[in-house]
Amino acid sequence: MSGPRIVVIGGGIAGISAGAALASDAQVTVLETEPQPGYHSTGRSAALYIRNYGNAVLRVLNATAGPALEGGLLGESVLGPRGALMLAGPEEMAALEDYAAGSSGLERMTAREAAEIVPILRVERIEAVVLERDAQDIDVDRLLQGCLRLMRQRGGTLMTGAPVTALARDGAGWRIEAGGEVLTADIVVNAAGAWADRVAALAGLPPVGLVPKRRSAVLMAVPNPAEEVGRWPLFGSVADTWYAKPDGGRLMISPADEDPVEPGDAWPDDMVLAEGLDRFSQMVDVPLVRPSHSWAGLRSFVADKTPVVGMDPLAPGFFWLAGQGGYGVQTAPALAALTAALCLGGRPALDADTLAALSPERFARG
Structure with missing residues (x-):
């Protein structure tokens, strides 16, 4: 050496x-x-690998990392198909325009078109939608x-x-x-x-x-067939108040929380999870059931x-x-x-x- x-x-x-x-x-x-x-x-x-995620500097890093994730680093890709569907209610249109600014590869669609992709969506609650088809799962x-x-x-x-x-x-x-x-x-x-x-x-x-912030999630079953759920993209609020992602035929649902905490082994807060599930339930037409389990991690920002x-x-x-x-x-x-x-x-x-x-x-x- x-x-x-x-x-x-x-x-x-x-x-x-x-x-x-x-x-x-x-x-x-x-x-x-x-x-x-x-x-x-x-x-x-x-x-998830979402090229349009984050500020302008992060989007440069996302683009730079793409070839490595696709196989240039390890000789095999660690990516898989997923997609990301960002939803805006009437009060979230400004957030959608902010998200779209400087983005590439976004497809605008109507609520009904989005519901053809994720059929549990409540179209009457959705004002506008953007889809990033190139968003991918990361192993x-x-x-x-x-x-x-x-x-x-x-x-x-x-x-x-x-x-x-x-x-x-x-x-x-x-x-x-x-x-x-x-x-x-x-x-x-x-x-x-x-x-x-x-x-x-x-x-x-x-x-x-540096401020560590907790991000929580639950895993919850939905009545749709697991094979159908597995084909859905990630979908969630463009204002980052909740999101859901298929996981083994169920949905991983997050309240998209960013609560400052001390460094340590993060654990979810039941009230935060309940509030996030309520925001999720307002945008979908499925009954909420008891999650199979929950967890939390830390995201640290300056x-x-x-x-x-x-x-x-x-x-x-x-x-x-x-x-x-x-x-x-x-x-x-x-x-x-x-x-x-x-x-x-x-x-x-x-x-x-x-x-x-x-x-x-x-x-x-x-």
Whole structure:
């Protein structure tokens, strides 16, 4: 093994994909607090690739990640057909126009046309609809495990059950205490998700203002045949007040909540779920039944809802890979390639404006 020593803190899809990209030309160790990688946000993702999802910077990342997800990264595609149907009630028309602005590949249709695709919709409640046929399912486990295999094939290692307890500059590099061991590195990549500001604090650095937000979901049966349900696209409010996605012949339904919480193992709030199911029920003509189970995950944002990716200007060798919000899985290949380029002296594939929008230098920090 040769090249710089790099320790990646965080074993979600961000850290594992970055580790795979870096391991081509560096000595890489990924540290994960949990017993297995992908336990928190990655393992609880809605698992969708929607090209028009997010702000302008995120849409650039979505487009950049597409070829990798389609097979360029692992030699096989991790995508499958799905589609996304965004619905607007009379009071949501402004949100629909905002969503459509700057988008590509959207098809406008009437409520009745939408009901031909998802027959449980209440057409009298729907004012307008846009369909993104190219939205696709992501096989998140295949992507995560494929990146992990790739990293190991390139000589990288994963340490699980290894929470970082100390992190400090040591001469020209870094000294990291984790899982009862001491590691040294030339570069530390902070891919700790909801805990990224806490990792920065261990290094004596000010935060970037990361706020973990809970996103909840339930799995519920509907009376339609499972085969029919499985062909439906994701469908939901264009104002992001609820959405539903087929899952094994049932529907995964989310209230699209974004309640700020402390970093930790997220659990759903029953009242939040009830309110979301009520919003869902107003737009569909099916009886609500008791969900088979519920869960929650964390989506971590900074104020501008754009990821934080780049070297910290206050500490040489401390690299941020955080703030991916709800876009982390679908942008992972693009951000992993960017991380490798910036850490190893390569040429980023992204334009200068996008790099500036992602850089931690955009924050006013002490």
